[in-house]
Amino acid sequence: MRQLLTFIRKEFLHVFRDRKTLLMLFGLPIAQIVLFGFALSNEIKDSRIAVVDYSKDPVTTHIISKIAASDYFDIQRSLASADQLQTAFKKGNIKLAVIFPSGFGDDLMHTGNATMQVIADASDPNQATTITNYMNQIINDYNAELAKDAHQPMQIVPELQMLYNPELRGAPNFVPGVMALVLMLVCTMMTSVAIVKEKELGTMEILLVSPFKPIYIIIAKLAPNLLISVLNLFIILLLSYLFLDLPVKGSLLLLVTCSILFILTSLSIGLLLSISAKTQQAAMMGSLMGMMLPTMLLTGFLFPIENMPLALQVLSNIVPSRWYFIIVKRVMLKGLGLTSVWKEMSILSGMCLLLFAISLRKFKIRLQ
Amino acid sequence: MASVITTDKLTKRFGAFIAASELTFEVGKGEIFGFLGANGAGKTTAMRMLCGLSTPSSGKASVAGFDVYTQTEKIKRRIGYMSQKFSLYDDLTVTENIRFYAGIYGMSRPAIKTKTTQLLEELQLQQEAKTLVKELPLGWKQKLAFSVSIVHDPDIVFLDEPTGGVDPVTRRQFWDLIYAAADRGVTIFVTTHYMDEAEYCNRVSIMVDGIIAALDSPARLKEKYAAANMEDVFYQLARNAQRKAD
């Protein structure tokens, strides 16, 4: 018994003397509580929506004012006609649209029934369901108000249309998210570990003391990971197509090009990580803790970015996977082309070049 | 001289490979026994069997009066072990290391206290009692590791190449510690690559290709092989070893 206690005491000493692990053990739960408790939420506020009112009568005006007053919606007044809606949805400028047909109020008075169209962008089915529920709530409230005052039953019936993902399948949302996550993790982890392994084993010393230029060492370390990641990409796309019924609606070439761009960005992050990590274990921990958490939380596929506190929204701008996620959704799900994603592509390219420049400069050609 | 280690045709097989074959020898109380051999000759395998860390494939052996097959736990209480890497915890202080190992061997609290003070005095480490081991010079670490390995007054202590890489003076001071322990009746079972250290032993065994090729006092071995020193003896025996590639 005493021996057991002695050993346990020693283990405590080890843990408390290791500052880095201690930080993780206590820091991580605190960070998570703060994040999940306060910063991240599934409640979606201020969703950008469009309202198209062909009727322009007191009823529609009243409903629209209720919508405007709600915290959940932010009406983009610049869209006034249904034709503009399709572009707006494709671009992701709006998540939901409400269309009141002409003679809405009259229909309601005379027939007791009026239908209005509610169109939602269902590429994120959870989001779509949530905000259509908000909308239904508003309409039900109005229906309840009508029922109080009216002599005859009057009801507004929303006609729901889910765009891009009518069956509200989870796959269209999580497959792009998983793609971003997997490629990011694999690239950073494999690259950083591969380089640090040479350092740990001591073979890096011999490589450095040779005419072999350090840049070639880097290229040699990155090349197999690039190839494997591209292969991974094709496997994921194939599986999505075959088993999840999720084909690539847009240009495959564009998707692959952007993916390679993202892969290169992730590889350069791995390179940067390898420079500061001293052991393979540190490299792996750095990749997991340093990259997985931000990627999962700030890419936008688990928690909507628009909903986060401003600080986190700004932070998410520097997470490469956030931009890649947007590109994949637009190209794969919405079938959009280069013109719709050039902004995100340039951001990714910029990140990629910057990261490579930094890591190449900092790559240690000496042992200290 | 009472035997603290007795083996009779002790053998260890890994599949078809015979790592140690039919080892038969005895080690007496208070003896300094040198266990030599090239890398791959089977030294580590033999030591592991005697420490109770590895079950023999066949043959008999008893250590400190206990059987290596059935009483390994009792063996472990009566032996000490110092590995090549000194087996001290770098991120614990000198005192913490002593307390830990003493506790592991089941010493009582008052005994641990007395022993700690005694050790610190003997090694002249009173000033460094609260220093982290990683900040100690190599020689001090080594001496501390040895003292820690015998903190519980074992019958036998196994030393696996304890003097690797230290300077000549520290090496000899280390052997002073070994002599002192042997004088108190602790049996020393030591492996080393320094052939001059083989001369400090009462008897030496040399393993080649899994068997004991020679076992005797250094003086008699030198006579038998007409050698000027132990290095020559070793060279003659190990030169034609087959096991060079493992």
Place this chain on the structure above:
Amino acid sequence: MITLNNIKKTYNKGQVTAVKNISFTINPGELFGLIGPDGAGKTTLFRILTTLLLPDEGSATVAGLDIIKDYTKIRSKVGYMPGRFSLYQDLTIEENLNFFATVFGTTIKENYHLIKDIYQQIEPFKDRRAGKLSGGMKQKLALCCALIHKPAVLFLDEPTTGVDVVSRKEFWDMLKRLKQEGITILVSTPYMDEANLCDRIALIQKGTILSIDTPTAIVKAFPLELFAVRASKTHQLLKDVRAYPGTDTCFAFGDSLHVTFKTNVAETNANPRPSEGLIPYLKSKGETDATIEKIAPGIEDCFINLLKN
């Protein structure tokens, strides 16, 4: 071929001094030994000379090139075998050798004659993975990989540590043959007996050089008379000799004790020549077969003596 000028290197923001005031030169074609225990600073010096570390102070050149400015050129001219057999454990002997040959822009065939003697000993195992080799074989492979591009200078950091006696002897034989090819070789080792096999040696401890010269000259510079004392009971002998008032230092060296005596006559007024009084003293203590003879010191004796100061 190699020069060092006042080299100083510290770690941990100046808290730990690895080496200081190191200055010496190594001539072309020399087999130079850096002798000292762990922590003496040998590896630090090697890493500075192979341009892997920058010194805090001082300058150095290798093959006439500056280690700071011309490091790229130095890196293609030297062969380096670091302290821990840093080869690829999961590649075979042949694959490792091929890799290093290619990295240096050559092929195994081109310089085969250089490594032939050594490589032939491991060639039968050329398809075995490096991780599965014994210490001695790994060492031979590492040497081949360092030599394959015919370097002008060879840096070998503790190539014989942890390797058995037989392989160590073979390794030094190989080094002697390499010297004949005109390659300058800098070797470090903690084994004092290997010092005698070098042309010149530098004894190093705790970051400073204790002495640099040929082994013969260092031995000649030993300031005292050295005696070897023997008896059948070595351990008891150690205690007795140390207790003798005329003894200055007494160290165990295998089956004999190396003893120096006090030269200050005032301390030993009973015996103007303490060495002569030792045997009677020992006999009185029961060491009836004790013998004493004057001997020439070895490198280890010199090292111990230098450590005293």
